[in-house]
Amino acid sequence: MEWRLRWAGPGDAPALSLVAAATFLETFAGTIAGPDMVYHCTTNSSPAKFDRWIADDACVVTLAEHPDGAAPVGYTLLVPPDLPVETDEDDIELRRIYALSLTRGSGLGHRLMARALDDARALGRRRMLLGVLGINENARAFYEREGFTLAGTRQFRVGDTVYDDVVYARRL
Known part of the structure; x- marks a missing residue:
């Protein structure tokens, strides 16, 4: 299947x-409590928050769409780093890099990552960092296949609960 990837713009x-x-x-679901997920999504994934990221020249938001009807099926978000590891310009x-489960095995995850890496290079960046839930073995395996290595740890709050994350890095 040929997923459509494009930069997000006004209205997206x-x-x-x-x-x-x-x-x-x-x-x-099953890992994070329902009320914590609802709170997290309504505060950290609101349309207003995405509007701010889309308007910010330091950020890049990519939207993946289904080829039949253009339903949103995934996205990435590149931002200036805010992680507890040493960073520079x-x-x-x-x-964020997420895709709906209906896309699993289709190569969309790799395509989203490749696009994010290209966008980071186009911004003149030389290293990409990301944080991921430490117990999310599937995501960690994906990042490691994509060339990321462990760079640190952090704690990440979702609602009322604090989780242990790992921080990965990759040279571009």
Whole structure:
């Protein structure tokens, strides 16, 4: 299947908010408490938040769409780094990379990552960082296949609960 990837623009925030909440729920149902997920999604994946990222020249938001009907099925978000590791102006953070489960095995995850790496290089960045839930073995295996290595740890709050994350890095 040929997924459509494009940079998000004005008007895309509602679609991004929808796919962000859906993918977060799919990924973490059974791991993160329901009320914490609802709070996290409504505060950190709101259309207003996506509008701000889309308007910010330091950020890049990519939307993946289904080829039949252009339904949002995934996205990435690149931002200036906010992680507890030493960073400089050559770094960028892949804050989010998510795709709906219906895309699993289709290569969309790799395509989203390749696009994020290309976008980071186009911004003049030389290293990409990301944080991931430490017990999310599937995501960790994906990042390691994509060339990321362990760079540190952090604690990450979702609602009322604090989780242990790992921080990965990759030279570009």
